[in-house]
Amino acid sequence: MSELTLVVGSKNYSSWSLRPYLALAHTGQPFREVLVPLDTPETAALIALHSPSGRVPVLKHGDTVVWDSLSICEYLAEAFPEAKLWPEDRAMRAMARSVTSEMHSGFTALRTNLPMDLLARKTVPGVDAPGVHADIARIQALWAGCRERYGKGGPFLFGAFSIADAFFAPVVTRFVTYGVPFRPENAAYRDAVLGLPAMLKWTEAAQGEPPLARYR
Known part of the structure; x- marks a missing residue:
């Protein structure tokens, strides 16, 4: 191999x-x-x-x-x-690709003002920069919606771990770094991502x- x-x-x-x-x-x-x-x-x-x-x-x-x-x-x-890095079901796979692509190309305000700083715990004026709150709200809604509709079989966005979770993992860490509150229904998702053995090893x-x- x-x-x-x-x-x-x-x-x-x-x-x-x-x-x-x-x-x-x-x-x-x-x-x-x-x-x-x-x-x-x-x-x-x-x-x-x-x-x-x-x-x-x-x-x-x-x-x-x-x-x-x-x-x-x-x-x-x-x-x-x-x-099985993508869901096997075609509709779920299409949704997983959509949210992954949105993360890949979007949320510019969040990326610019809340850069990944994995081990830090801090607040910055960037949380109130234009567009950041909208990005945060959209991401939290995506997480909650995916888990409500597709995540019944496990703790991740589509039940089992997928590429979508890999793409949102850095955002989970950003929210922790800058003290962004997680919606109650997203707390379990946060814990699942941060508890991944590979995430623990990286950290x-x-x-x-x-x-x-x-x-x-």
Whole structure:
């Protein structure tokens, strides 16, 4: 079997790296991890050794190189169908892809003003920036709606863990970091995401990282 390698950025801050990491861990496949510290003088050169786009994450599977978080997750779903990274039901799968794509391309106000800072606990003026409350409300409604309609068989958005959960996991951490209240019906979802073994492992590894320059 071809070796799997996932190139990721600093674990405290790289939301895009966390997503495929959770999906890859869910497949149960052994993989090698390459960590590139972000915002250092060497970062660009180190990423260029692996990534044609100059960004992380990057998945290497034998001679195949895949970049962009969603493309990596889609590749994993095709390469390891037994992991069931998308729901098997067609309607559920369509909804899971829709909410994942919305996360992938949307919520700009939230991303800009509440960047991932995994281990921090703080409040910032950005919570009240234009558009942030609307993004938060939309995300909370998505979580509640998916779990109410599709999540009866488990604690995640579509019952079992899926790529949709991998994509919203960094948002769960953002809400915790900045003290954003979870709607009561979403508390169980928060706990399920934060309790994933792969999430716990990622968080533990993040504890030894130096802060990025912009956070010092």
